[in-house]
Each structure stands twice: as C-alpha cells, then as structure tokens.
Amino acid sequence: MWVKRVKTPFFDRSGRDRTSPHYVVRSAKLCALCIVATLCCASGAFFVPNTALIPLLLINAALLGHGRYLGGRVRGLLLLFATQLLITSMLYLLLHGVERLHEGGLAVTRIMLAIIPGWWLSIVCTPQRIGEVLSWCLPRKWAFVMAASFSLLPYMAKETREIYQMQVMRGANITAKALCYPKHWPELIYCVLYPLLIQLLKLSKQMALAAKLRGFGSHKRPTHWPD
Structure with a gap:
C-alpha cells in the first residue's frame, strides 16, 4: 500500500483532544507522480480551451472530495472563490458591461482550477517528501x-x-x-x-x-x- 494511516491530535471547539485520520504518500516516486499530476492539472486550467473545461472540472471536483476526505478544509477555497468572483464581476461590469460578465466568471473559474491541485498536493504529500522529489531536479536550497x-x-x-x-x-x-x-x-x-x-x-x-x-x-x- 502506498498510503499510511496516521493518528494526529485534533482539538475541537470544546478543547477536547480528538484524533482525525490523515493519509500521506510514503513513497518518493509516488509523490513525484502526484507533483506531475498537479502541474498538469494546474497548467491545463490556463491552456485548455473552454470546451475541455468540463473534464477538468470533474477532475478538480474529485481532488476536492479526496482532499476533504483526508481532512482538508474547503471553506477557505470557497471563500477565496466567492471573493474573487465578486471583485472580478464588479470590475467587468464597470469596464465592459453586462455583455462580457461571463468572461469574468470564466477567468475566476480557471484561477480556482489552478489552485485546487496545489491544495490537494499539500494534503496528500508531506513537505519532506516534496522536498526530496524537488531535490532530484533542483538545487537543494531551492527545493x-x-x-x-x-x-x-x-x-x-x-x-x-x-x-x-x-x-x-x-x-x-x-x-x-x-x-x-x-x-x-x-x-x-x-x-x-x-x-x-x-x-x-x-x-x-x-x-x-x-x-x-x-x-x-x-x-x-x-x-x-x-x-
């Protein structure tokens, strides 16, 4: 198996110590595959045509579900999406009017599709595994x-x-x-x-x-x- 169940301390609002299951990638090679997949999904958010956004949306929805299952918090992503959508929509209304408002929503959607894979990677892979993989192709200080x-x-x-x-x-x-x-x-x-x-x-x-x-x-x- 390439995942490991780890018990980490978790404190709820009442201050009681609870445990929440987290799964992390143990193998450096599998961590490298996760990094490559993350880069492909994040770059695809900017380069794929609009007709190919639906499969990319499904992939990111799966990453969201997997990250949420492993203990990741989706609330921050939702707040970021709502804030960006509000600001971008107001700017498009002021500069271009209602006719091009859908372009602002599309731009915000692409930005979120580029952020979600990195969020998922930070949950499934530990920093030491990421640093080990990055040291294969980067100077150790950069990694x-x-x-x-x-x-x-x-x-x-x-x-x-x-x-x-x-x-x-x-x-x-x-x-x-x-x-x-x-x-x-x-x-x-x-x-x-x-x-x-x-x-x-x-x-x-x-x-x-x-x-x-x-x-x-x-x-x-x-x-x-x-x-």
Missing part, C-alpha cells in the same frame, strides 16, 4: 524553500483567519457586508495583508536561522526526514 512554502500554507491560513477576526473585533470595516463597497478595500489591505506580510517575513527569518544552525547546506547530499 528546501519550495517544500517549506508548502508546509507554511496551513499556518498562514490560520494566521490570516486570526488576524482578520482580531481586526473585526477592533471595529475594522472588513466584514463581508462592508467589503461589498470598494471604499473599504484599502482598509482590508492595511488591517490584514500588511500584518500578514510582516508575520511571514518574521517566520521566514526564523526558518532561515533554524536551517543555518542545523548545518543546512554543509553537505552535498542532505538527508530527508522519514515518515
């Missing part, structure tokens, strides 16, 4: 950076949610109702995106320092953490 970026996705999603909730509690006009008005968009950038960028830069510096203290880069063939 480390890309694998670390995948591992940061859940953390950054949590940080974004916490920053957003704190800013709403402080009275910022960044609720879903307030963001329907373009005059509140700069406040979203100032209250959420700027603090998130600062947090990301701080975390990147900490990771670089940790890698340096552990002697990363001192060996030509670094080892990878086993599952």
